[in-house]
Amino acid sequence: MEMWDIYDNRKQRTGRTMKRNDWHLKEGEYHLTVLGVIMRPDGKFLITKRVMTKAWAPGWWEVSGGAVMAGEESLDAVIREVYEETGLDVSGCQDSYLFTYHRENPGEGDNYFVDVYRFVLDFQESDVHLQEEEATGFMLAERAQIEALAKQGIFLHYDSIKQAFFVENEA
Numbered sequence: 487m488e489m490w491d492i493y494d495n496r497k498q499r500t501g502r503t504m505k506r507n508d509w510h511l512k513e514g515e516y517h518l519t520v521l522g523v524i525m526r527p528d529g530k531f532l533i534t535k536r537v538m539t540k541a542w543a544p545g546w547w548e549v550s551g552g553a554v555m556a557g558e559e560s561l562d563a564v565i566r567e568v569y570e571e572t573g574l575d576v577s578g579c580q581d582s583y584l585f586t587y588h589r590e591n592p593g594e595g596d597n598y599f600v601d602v603y604r605f606v607l608d609f610q611e612s613d614v615h616l617q618e619e620e621a622t623g624f625m626l627a628e629r630a631q632i633e634a635l636a637k638q639g640i641f642l643h644y645d646s647i648k649q650a651f652f653v654e655n656e657a
Contacts, residue, residue, distance in 0.1 A: 573615030
């Protein structure tokens, strides 16, 4: 059974855990998830299309990510999630934590922090091996293509993570 740590409003572990997707978090309690934005040196980003069997946002585009397991560190979780979902090993990339955002869902018991990372990795399309339970396809997209998908309302979390698609030397 997959277990997640429960965090307080300062993103500190409380010492308690919860079962995966057991949405009974109280006000001020959170679980932790991660997102890994993968960028090639040519400035294109790897995005994946969610399978149609997903309960939430089926067929939408996203970046790799998922829950941090109990006792697991955020960086280890994002490296694991990226590898599980894409077959790409970002463990040798420079630690690229960008920022954290959080969501509170009063009455739903699903409050969470999201640690967002960006990894620069030189890879070919043939290196990508999707986890069939998670994704039905992928694209190497330029930022403008991602923005267009977001405008169509089919890019998951875009408003919360859009700054991850901007590179420092861009205007």
